[in-house]
Amino acid sequence: MQSDFFSLDRISKRFGVVQALDNVSIAFRPGEVLALVGENGAGKSTMMRILEGVFAPDTGTVLYGSTPIVFSEPRDSHRAGIRVIHQEPEIVPNLTVAENIFVGELPRLAGVLLDWHRLEEQTDKVLATFGMQQDMRARQLCSTLGPAQRQMIEIMRAIRAGGQLIAFDEPTSSLTDDEARRLFSVIRRLREEGTSIVYISHRLNEVIDLADRIVVLRDGRLVDDSRADGASEQTIAKLMVGRDIADLFTRETWQSGLPLLEVAGLTTDHVTDVSLKVRRGEVLGIAGLMGAGRSELAKAIVGYDRRLDGTITMSGVPVGPNSPHAAIVAGIGFAPEDRKHEALLLFRSILDNASLCVPDKTSTFGFFNRRKALEIVSPLAAKMSIKAPNLDEQVSKLSGGNQQKVVLARWLARQPMLLILDEPTRGIDIGAKAEIYRLIDELAASGIGIILISSEMPELIGLADRVLVMAGGRITAELSRPDIDEATILKHAMPQPVASLGGQIQ
């Protein structure tokens, strides 16, 4: 069948010893949502980069109809009507929201001056399409935005520019359900208008919901290309991984012990009067919408943000303020959400990154001891199936999900008493997700306290002993098992007037 549209013909791509894509052919169709799924490192992002012209394929061609086309850089593919929204948003932090959305096509006055008035108008229009007027302003600096909002800007920029084929590489991994729903309605509208959509995600329920066709990649090979109707999460997962996936959200034990972390009246520039307790072996979930202050709470607890008021104790011993070092010494570990900016040294190896917080266990007389480091990191890398040629691989070369696993490995190596995980399964495939859930269960069973910040409801409901809901930098509700459910969480997560806040906790 010869269509009159973009297709990939027998594409292969190799990075050193890694065969990222192996003879993959896909035909895209206008007005269709094609979902691309596969484990971390299966080759999804690589395929998008080839389609966009960031990489040239080793063999194979990109076709339009039956004409081969060669993009030597992304600008060429943009002109041909291809847009890729990347997994890691690339926005300029020191420019405003409006400028980031309209970069390259800023409206001008008299040919040279920036027409602010028109720019603001256009931006407001775009924001309105996405229902984002409440979340950001046209003139706001992007450095003040969180990862979710940055992701939305990346999306708005691509859609604003328009195109025949728009690819989304894990657009929802940093979005909350609410924003995701708004994105889906935009995607459906684009499909109706005849745009071809490529949708990459590890959230299989979304894929089933949205896709007309599902393509599964495994280790760089195409293993399935079929219509979406009738597909279930189980069948897709099995195709992706090549085996059955055990029950996702289970915990073997629900036992919590002595009090571990006590936070009282904690206040920083971003959170107000937060009090909470975590016991040994307990998983405390934190829920909330984008900008509710969940990550900021974590940064306040680990002493990254300046503490204005309040106390923090670990097993009754006070933890000094404003020093992540003091928090680590007190036994608190924190895996941040924004791995590229806050967690990873992109130009260092897996080994260096994973051993960063255990200098004493990986050194002799103050000098790095590679053998010791390997002894600690190797088993962790194996346990989480970090996919890389070896542990000396630069972290920037790993796939998104595997980068996340390196962050977790760092803290597993450290073995803290309390571990704060901010969106730990963001961008992680379903097999590895199950692995991380098992790990959380294991850690809790061994007496470690865990604070789990997550935008994925099933994750919180399945794993947490208790859930704190946040809105506007405050805690608005505390729910305990078995009364944790999506509707209640959502009800308390909605921003509310200050007056109605009192008296909801304890």
Added chain:
Amino acid sequence: MNSLELRTATTQTGKRRPSLRMAERIGIHNISLLVALAILVLIFGTLRGDVFFSSRNLLNIGLGITILGVLAMSQTVVIVAGGLDIAVGAIVGLTTVSTAMAIQATGSPAAGILAGLVLGGLAGLVNGIIITYGRVNAVIATLGTMAIFRGIAFIISDGQSIAIFSDTFRFIGIGRILGLPLLIWILLLTAIVFHLFLARSIVGRNIYALGGNPVVARFSGININRYRVGIYIMSGVAAGLAGILLAARTGSGQPVSGSQGLELEAITAAVLGGCALQGGKGTIVGALLGVAIIGVLNNGMILTSVPTFYQLLAKGSLLILAVVIAEYHLNRT
């Protein structure tokens, strides 16, 4: 499980081909530096083969780069940490003067050495505090202190050159051990110390983390303020050492010494050696190769009678070329 485990990171560690490992150890960048060095040697060797390869001239090159070598190595550490120190030349001038004055006053070479190192460290401390706690951009801060330190050197010496009459002290600059000038031994020793410190010690690795991403470093429990101040103190002490070596070699303390663009050469060598000005990247071995290139270039230009003014052109162009190449590499990976 199987298909997954196959390409899991641990299973393949250490199973690489030996030839590949060798090339990886030296590093592609260092290999290209060696090639550049070879080309320079070839050029000057052909033009002035009679003098260039004489043992006297080779020793001259070696002596010429000791002081620069020390500065390039400490500059490498500063740049890896994400900073820059352009006051080092002025600190060298200040320490030659204070070392000479201390020896003049006490007659003891030890007092002179101590004065040089302590004053260098103090100057570095000032830089570190201004940059870390005053939150002044490193280039601006050290540009300012450069003028201040030079001014102090002129004030305390009254603008005069101060002669050193201690033979023990002069031995550092002109003596030999096992046939090799003491200065070269000192360079080798400091090189080993710097290399072990930066590449192998935990503090050194934390410096890479700090320069690579200060946010990550802070989240990982590294006290980044203390590290920053410490690194500038180190840079000051190293400049103090360079000043002592210079005073020992010339037998005098001169407020103008170190003002002939030492900092320019040190930064050029560090960048040639693979330092990224954004921080987080660079090696001592690379810096030493950069120093060797500059040493051979300086020496060759003198031998082939290139006028001084044109030598300046060459040096400035080299720095810019080095940065362009470094940026190109950074954008490719």
